[in-house]
Amino acid sequence: MTVDEILEERLAAGAPAVAHGGLPRTLTGWLTTTDHKAIGIAYAVTSLVFLVIGGVLAGIIRAELAAPGLQIVNEATYNSVFTIHGSVMVFLFAVPFGFALANYLVPLQIGAPDLAFPRLNALSYWLYLFGGAIMLLGFLSNGGAAAFGWFAYPPLSGPTGSPGLGADLWIVSIILTGTSGTLSAINIIATVSMMRAPGMTLFRMPILTWNLLLTNFMVLLAFPVLTGALFMLEADRRFGTHFFDPTSGGSPILWQHLFWFFGHPEVYIVALPFFGVVSEIFPVFARRPIFGYKGLVLATLAITALSTSVWAHHMFVTGQVVLPFFAATSFLIAVPTGVKVFNWIGTMWTGALRFEPPLLFALGFLVTFVGGGLTGVMLASPSLDFHLSDTYFVVAHFHYVMGGTVVFALFAAIYFWWPKVTGRLLSRRLGTIQFVLLMVGFNMTFFVMHLLGRDGMPRRVADYAEIDGFAGMNMIATVGSVILALSIVPFVMAVVRSLRSPPTAGADPWEANSLEWATTSPPPAHNFTWLPPIRSERPVFDMRWIDRPDVAAPGARDAWIARRDSDAHWTPPAGSGGADGADRQTPSGGAGGDDGRGGGGRL
Secondary structure, eight states: OOHHHHHHHHHHHHHHOOOOOOOSSHHHHOOOOOHHHHHHHHHHHHHHHHHHHHHHHHHHHHHHHHSSSSSOOHHHHHHHHHHHHHHHIIIIIIIIHHHHHHHHHHHHTTSSSSSSSSHHHHHHHEEEEEHHHHHHHHGGGGTBBBSSSTTOOTTTTTTTTTSSHHHHHHHHHHHHHHHHHHHHHHHHHHHHHHHHOTTTOGSSSHHHHHHHHHHHHHHHHHHHHHHHHHHHHHHHSOOOOOOOOOGGTTOHHHHHHHHHHHHHHHHHHHHHHHHHHHHHHHHHHTTSHHHHHHHHHHHHHHHHHHGGGGGGGGGGGGGGOOOOHHHHHHTTTHHHHHHHHEEEEEEHTTSOOOOOOOHHHHHHHHHHHHHHHHHHHHHHSHHHHHHHTTBHHHHHHHHHIIIHHHHHHHHHHHHHHHHHHSSSOOOOOHHHHHHHHHHHHHHHHHHHHHHHHHTTSSSOOOOOOOGGGGHHHHHHHHHHHHHHTTTTHHHHHHHHHHSSSOOOOSSSSOOOOOOGGGSSSSSSTOOOOEEEEEEESSSSHHHHTOOOHHHSSTTTHHHHHHHHHHHHHHOOOTTOTTTGGGOOOOOOOOOOOOOOOOEEEEE
């Protein structure tokens, strides 16, 4: 049976009628809402707007570097452009989209009606929005926006290096967005800890929920450190303190330690939600359970534990850190990350793959992440890092790890959960075109930067000489950035076309596994009027198959497979999991050895 048929059956049996889509219908409603779904959508839309802004700034950077000489901006403006580009992409786009996923999906995936603290959730969003606006206001201030890089190293960010108001606006902006993240983390941790549905033990939670939970533990560790450091920096700038002023006994190296103690957990704060996204997508489109569910969870726990032990690999060239220790921990954290990669490959290895847009973007994520991880292992070696630090090799590395992986997984998430949010599907053809353009444009833009860095091109420079030999590869990167920008066009077309079409997707168009697919699309105001028994980490899959006596009956499954194999034009009954998936899935096939008899308390 399909989920829609099961919901109709429950309605016929006397379950309450479901009012589809509990979203606000007026501007006032959106401005005052505390519904987790509406706030999740607001986070997503706002972060995508900041993605566009960051992309425009990136376009200015690539246009400037396309050829030797100053093309469109001067050196001071260029410094502001790359500073705000990096800050927008990290603080206002990548991290907030993770909070968008957490807001919308965590209550649905654990069977809760909302987040634990709805008003706190709304406050978190508004702090984020106003913080982002304050950062951009720096362009309108005397002296322009902040121009010291997104990592704000003193003395460049101090009162002498950056005397203008733009630097202060940047600091206030990051304090507000950091406070927003801290409040959101408290909310999400409380929700997962206290509001799981009956039967939803920790090891029955979806991998995405696990990843979002552990991400927010890292947020609680990292963001307050950054917030405190920013207050210290602003005190140096405006109140005469000398925390980071070496001429008065302060230490710029202290700032680096504080910033990167935030900054490297930040890499995993950005990445783990998207690891969770692809961990949801690969099983659905491979038509089989995730390979090594508990191994994935333990790998995520290991990454969380190790994330605060590697920060000083950003500081190898300072000569002020213990090189063997931080090199060893940097190599070590690659092990649980590699475990995840093998889990994803193992999930697809014996699966019956359906190459829908969500899977294509998830595969793009996998390729770019592995590429970025390989260069990360190289940079974890101090002997190599001494030569490659502050070159375009590092720029290429973190764009593969924090740029391409985020963008590919982001679009995988949008194409996958768009039917749940809107009740409509996005165009498969336009999604495929977008994927091809994105893959070509991204690799054309950033792969050549490895070669530029190898040849010695420094980062954060607005110009270079013809004799340096960088012009050809920079032109290739700039052309690639144009293709990358054009990849947004088919996505916009797909969104417009989808919103103009009737909502025909149904509750579970992908025949997925987790609990959000057990309610209508869009979900009602309080998410569920009825929950299926939770026997494993795949309750919706269990619900579909346990209600199929023709498949569950002894011998019926083998006969069904034989019929399918004997007739190329045969199609399975509705809700069966797909013609290629029937012989690869069994009822209650989740991890943990559950016998399918239901129940179970929390861990």
